[in-house]
Amino acid sequence: MNSRRALRLSACLAALFAAAGCDPPGKPGPIPPSSQDITDFATLYGDNCAGCHGDNGRNAPGRILNDPLYLAVIPRAELQNIVANGRPGTAMPAWSRAQGGPLTDKQVAALIDGIETHWAKPAQFQNAALPSYDAQGEQGDSGRGKKLFLRGCFMCHGKGAKIGPVTDASYLALSTDQLLRTSIIVGRPDLGMPDYRFLNMGRPLANQDIADLVAYLASMRPSAAPAVASPGETK
Numbered sequence: 001m002n003s004r005r006a007l008r009l010s011a012c013l014a015a016l017f018a019a020a021g022c023d024p025p026g027k028p029g030p031i032p033p034s035s036q037d038i039t040d041f042a043t044l045y046g047d048n049c050a051g052c053h054g055d056n057g058r059n060a061p062g063r064i065l066n067d068p069l070y071l072a073v074i075p076r077a078e079l080q081n082i083v084a085n086g087r088p089g090t091a092m093p094a095w096s097r098a099q100g101g102p103l104t105d106k107q108v109a110a111l112i113d114g115i116e117t118h119w120a121k122p123a124q125f126q127n128a129a130l131p132s133y134d135a136q137g138e139q140g141d142s143g144r145g146k147k148l149f150l151r152g153c154f155m156c157h158g159k160g161a162k163i164g165p166v167t168d169a170s171y172l173a174l175s176t177d178q179l180l181r182t183s184i185i186v187g188r189p190d191l192g193m194p195d196y197r198f199l200n201m202g203r204p205l206a207n208q209d210i211a212d213l214v215a216y217l218a219s220m221r222p223s224a225a226p227a228v229a230s231p232g233e234t235k
């Protein structure tokens with residue numbers, strides 16, 4: 001029953017990515033040359049991103065993008081880097097022409113501007129001490145991560161209560177460490193997963209805790225899976 005849900009999710013992910021016309025780590029299909037003039041956010045987002053990340057940037061198998069906490073945590077340069085270059089080894093394709101994608105630099109910039117204009121609320125987080133988007137050199141301790149997982153995640157993700165397929169080898173093989181880190185910091189407010197402030201028995205998760213949790217999940221990734229690059233490596 002529970003693993004059926006995990007399977008359904010994996011199948012749903014696969015179907016969506018196939019519908020979007022990309023074999024992981026595929027490239028978006030060619031689009032007509034006239035479309036290079038489009039800089040309208042709704043059109044660019046709807047045509048290129050909604051298939052995986054949801055019509056309004058939420059409620060889809062792909063990561064939630066329409067989330068003020070997420071957009072406060074991720075530096076703009078990183079957002080631009082991921083959209084332009086994709087995430088090698090995952091279903092997230094590169095979109096810039098320099099990387100073989102369909103979008104001009106102007107269109108990538110219009111997408112980033114649109115995401116920030118429509119979905120960010122920087123004023124909400126002005127003085128907040130947020131976790132850093134990427135690991136700042138912390139070495140994760142998977143043993144410690146396992147303890148944190150049992151305390152803060154198991155009730156939703158453990159055996160017998162499996163909500164998302166986060167400990168499944170098939171999910172982990174297609175997800176980067178950064179995606180796991182992002183998800184732990186931001187949660188899935190669209191699907192009912194709380195953020196880092198509420199996953200550690202009433203105390204916020206610290207950067208080290210997050211690194212430990214990622215190390216624990218990564219330790220369950222099948223060793224045959226292709227090594228997945230972190231976003232920094234695509235710069």
Ligand code: HEC
Binds near residue numbers: 152153156179194
């Ligand atoms: C209150 C329940 C709940 C708790 C506690 C919880 N999660 Fe989640 N988590 C969810 C739900 C719901 C989803 C969305 C799953 C789906 O796709 O249906 C999710 C999704 C995820 C994802 C995938 C996100 C994505 O977009 O691919 C990861 C990774 C994850 N959780 C890790 C964790 C970790 C690690 C912890 C503990 C620190 C944790 N979760 C605690 C409910 C929870």
Ligand code: HEC
Binds near residue numbers: 052175182
């Ligand atoms: C074929 C499906 C697909 C399409 C289409 C797609 N994405 Fe993604 N995207 C993904 C997946 C899968 C990931 C997670 C990759 C990983 O494991 O790190 C991702 C990750 C991301 C991330 C980084 C999330 C993080 O960890 O912080 C951003 C930002 C993003 N996508 C934006 C976009 C934008 C903008 C578009 C449209 C131009 C787009 N994506 C189109 C599948 C897709």
